[in-house]
Amino acid sequence: MRQPGSCSTASPVDPQAEQLRESLAELGHGLDRVLELVVDEEELVRRLSGRRMLVDGQMVQRDDDKPDTVRHRLKVYRDQTEPLSGFYEADGLLVRIDAIGEIDEVTGRALDALGVADPGQPSDG
Numbered sequence: 794m795r796q797p798g799s800c801s802t803a804s805p806v807d808p809q810a811e812q813l814r815e816s817l818a819e820l821g822h823g824l825d826r827v828l829e830l831v832v833d834e835e836e837l838v839r840r841l842s843g844r845r846m847l848v849d850g851q852m853v854q855r856d857d858d859k860p861d862t863v864r865h866r867l868k869v870y871r872d873q874t875e876p877l878s879g880f881y882e883a884d885g886l887l888v889r890i891d892a893i894g895e896i897d898e899v900t901g902r903a904l905d906a907l908g909v910a911d912p913g914q915p916s917d918g
């Protein structure tokens with residue numbers, strides 16, 4: 794059980810995470826697992842800056858998918874969102890998965906981590 798201020802690793806995102814947990818509990822839900830998909834920065838920049846969207850018949854790059862902007866988004870993520878990992882790690886809910894690989898492989902790892910059968914794969918029983 795977490796006690797406010799009792800833990801040296803407490804982070805500014807903890808109150809938000811506590812609030813989310815309370816709101817979910819009021820709705821009768823809890824979190825079973827929290828997945829963190831681990832991909833190094835260069836691969837993320839490559840993936841996001843390679844993304845295109847179809848707009849009015851043309852493939853366009855979102856302004857925020859330009860490499861420098863992606864790097865900035867990743868810094869904001871590291872500063873503001875990544876501390877949540879520590880919160881869920883302390884609760885024993887966090888599972889980190891290697892998200893390098895083909896999309897199907899990464900999906901399989903995520904489903905494994907959730908203990909869910911992959912509908913795309915034959916089951917063994």
Ligand SMILES: Nc1ncnc2c1ncn2[C@@H]1O[C@H](COP(=O)(O)OP(=O)(O)O)[C@@H](O)[C@H]1O
Nearest residue numbers: 839840841843844845892893894895896897899
């Ligand atoms: N395992 C993967 N290997 C290579 N590229 C990937 C992988 N997963 C996602 N991508 C690509 O990275 C980009 C961002 O993916 P994603 O965060 O799922 O966003 P979205 O599906 O909203 O575009 C997309 O262009 C997607 O095709």
